[in-house]
Amino acid sequence: MTQALEPFLTAATSRAAFTVASPPPEPLEPVSGLLAGAAEVDLTPPPGLPKAGYSRNARTGIGFRGRLRARILHLRAGTASVAIVQCDLLGGSAVVQRLVASAIRAETDVPLAGLFIGATHTHGAPGQFLGTDLYNGFASNRPGFDPAWTNFLVEEVSAGVKRAVASRQPARLALGSTEVWGLTRNRSLAAHVRNEDRVDRRIAAQRTYASVDPRLSLLRVDALGGGSLAALVVFGVHGTGIPMRNSVYNADLWAYVYEELQERLGPEPIVGALQGTHADVAPALRPGRAGDVEAARVGRGIGAAAAALHESLGASLREDVELGAGLREVDLSASSSIEGVTLPARPALGAALIAGAYENETPVVHRIPPFRAGVPKPHKPADPHGAKWVIGSRWLQPVVMPLRRFPRVLPVQVLRIGSALLVGAPFEITVDAGRRVASAVAASSGADDVIVSSVANEYAGYCTTSEEYARQHYEGGHTLYGPQTNAFLAAHAASLASSVRPGAVVSEIIEERTFDLRAHQYWPSPSGTTAPGAARPAGPARFIDVTAEQDAYWEQGWYDAAPGDLTWNQPIVHVEWTPSGENAWQTLVDDSSCALEVRYAGEASADHRYVVRWHAPELRDGREYRFVVRGLPLRPFN
Known part of the structure; x- marks a missing residue:
């Protein structure tokens, strides 16, 4: 049992309060070449846990179709050690990241700054493991942080990281990308086309058509002595191929990405995925056909493209790979400004959030202003939340939703893998917001390639561009920290990336994180009888x-x-x-x-x-x- 949660599991209280300390990382002895290991663990829970992603419209899980898993890829080179954890969950979690780092500290050389807890953002897995009351309360159909479920996640992921590290061996890797068209669409096109081009002028002339990021990135890792160890996919698409009414746990379309990849690559590599910049991107489902048939069509199409890319990278594999890692925990209570960009003193939920996203709108409400998409509020330039209609007004919402319930620590992580950088942020990031983050990071670091991954290490709502925000669709209404969120994230990511040189481990963290969360255990307790008999x-x-x-x-x-x-x-x-x-x-x-x-x-x-x-x-x-x-x-x- 995870020590930090053990006292609470037996306490008669409605809150889970605990502190996790993270000491500075110890310097590592350099190694020559690249070492890599991989592992997979099963995260499938029992029935009874609320599912996250569709909020009150979700269903409590009654079973599973295709298992929920976490895949761990461990890399060690020079003086850096990283573990990329890819979970079939709504997002990462600061609670899970901190507790896993604590659990693996004695048996591995992976520091907190090198532990990347990412996710596919499936809407078919339980919530109740996040680091804020806001999203433990509203992301699922029932509220509360579940210590037993969180404890299970920490134990399984920790065991997987330990196995991946213990199995490491000399390896080679290659990173490449391809384009996938026709399987995704922009679900907030009217907001997207408002963007001014700041990255590539060619996009502006065809913005309506280039409304998704077609890039699929794949990291291929092979054992130096032969055989494939792992394949990591990063691609931007919402995990919403399975409808809200579905009541079994599932990895959504990502389950079919894995199955297609595994069928084509064979059983040997451990195959996983991270979400890309997907906030305004949905699977291109045929109208009225959300379900496993369509999820399989889209997922297998993505998997087929990933398998072809994996095959093409064989000639590019190399063992002389430089690694680096950096984690910055931005404490907004201490500082909410960087490079002239300042976030509002307190976050706010927008009315457009209530109406729901385009493909999963809330009945009736989505037609009524100010909830209806594209109905911005008249505002003064000095208004920190700009065009957002604040639910309940800017006076009442703080009374109902105290500041402590919101995400107040924003983790930004950068992993260097060769000449590429993987940037993890806690937001769901739109296509153009992701382009701006990647452009800022490339300019500050000189990286040949920048891959931006959403919902890493915590969940903190959305990140839109200022132009998209001004339109106030669902994505803008769910951008908690106002129209400058994208610029704020880009500045922090660029600043951190400039420090993550080869071999560097940059740890700009809060040494002790205290969590105080409203709790409710949904995980079913054993009946107390003897071991289960035969079925x-x-x-x-x-x-x-x-x-x-x-x-x-x-x-x-x-x-x-x-x-x-x-x-x-x-x-x-x-x-x-x-x-x-x-x-x-x-x-x-x-x-x-x-x-x-x-x-x-x-x-x-x-x-x-x-x-x-x-x-x-x-x-x-x-x-x-x-x-x-x-x-x-x-x-x-x-």
Whole structure:
């Protein structure tokens, strides 16, 4: 159990209050060449946790389709050591980053400044692990920080980082990019086209068409002795291919990116992804068809492009790679200005936030001013929040939402990988805001390539350009710190990047972070009985035919122990097949695949009922199939 959270887990209180100290990093002895290791851990929780991303419109999780995972890529070169953690979660978390850094300190050489907690921003995973009351309260359908869920994340990620470091070996890497068109669209085009061109004048003439960032970056890491270790994708698209009404945990379209990559590259490399500059970018779904069919189409298209890029990088692999790392925690209570750019004294939630984003609008409300997109407030130039209609007014909102509930520490991180820089920020960053950050970083550091990743190390709402902000769409309404947020982030990222030279570890952090969060445990407690007994079947399998949004599936039920007594991040169910008349059953697919879905169907008397669904099975004549649940074969079907 993580020491910082242990006292709270047994305390009768409604708040989780704890402090995490982060001492300065110890200087590392230089190593020659590049060392790398990789690991994967399963983050799938039990049913009962609220899902994050769709706010009150989300559903509480009742199971999973495709598992939630964290992939860890560790790199060590010169005097620097980094670990890039790629999570199937809404975002990173300062709580998780701090506690993981503390947990791995004695067994690894990865400092806090080199620990990058990134995410895919799927809207299909639980929240309740973030560092602020605001987003533990409003990102999900139910509020509160869950210490048990957070503790689980910290333990699993820490174990993965330790394994990745322990497995490191001489390696080579290559970083490259390709373009992916036709699978994404700009969901806030009317705001995007207002941007003045400040980076590339060619964009201005075609801004309506160049409204997404098509760049997909991929880091390929191979063992020096042969064999692929890891592949890390960075691409900008919202994890909103699966609709709000869905009630199982899922990695959204990213699950299909992984599956496509793994099928093409083989099982050897550990494949993961980080979100790019995606705040105004949505998957290009066919109208009215949000669901796994469309998520798979978009995700597999992205995965295919990533696999082709991975193959092309083989000739560029090199072992003489320089590393560096820097982390700056910007404490807004101490300083909210840099290079003449000043943020408002307090953040504010805008009315356009209530209306929702274009593809997931709040019914009725999205049509009513001032909530409706594109209805800016008349304002004076001195107004720190400019065109934003502040929910409840600038007098009432501070009463209902005290300053301590908002993100007040903004982590900005820069990792140097060869001649490229990976910049992590806690915001959802729009396409043009990302371009401006990358341009500022390149100018200050001389980097050949700058990759900007959203929602890293914490979640702090949105970051739009000042022009987009003035239009007050959802993205501008959710930019907490006003129209200068983009300029403020760009200045800090550029300043930090200029210090992250090869071999440097820059740690500009708050040595002791104190968190005081409203708490509620959703993680189900064990029943207190003995170990779970064998599962029992509950009726025969049945076939459900295909729809426009849903592929066909076979479904079968079973009875089992209470959800809190089962280990959900370990295999539960798989499908076996055998030629008719033979007794030679073989595994066909397991629940690590998006083809299998596991649901908790509720309690009936003393029993707990579960359902497994096998989606899009390729059944063949003359064969029998069966589900196997925790070692129990259920009734065969064909």
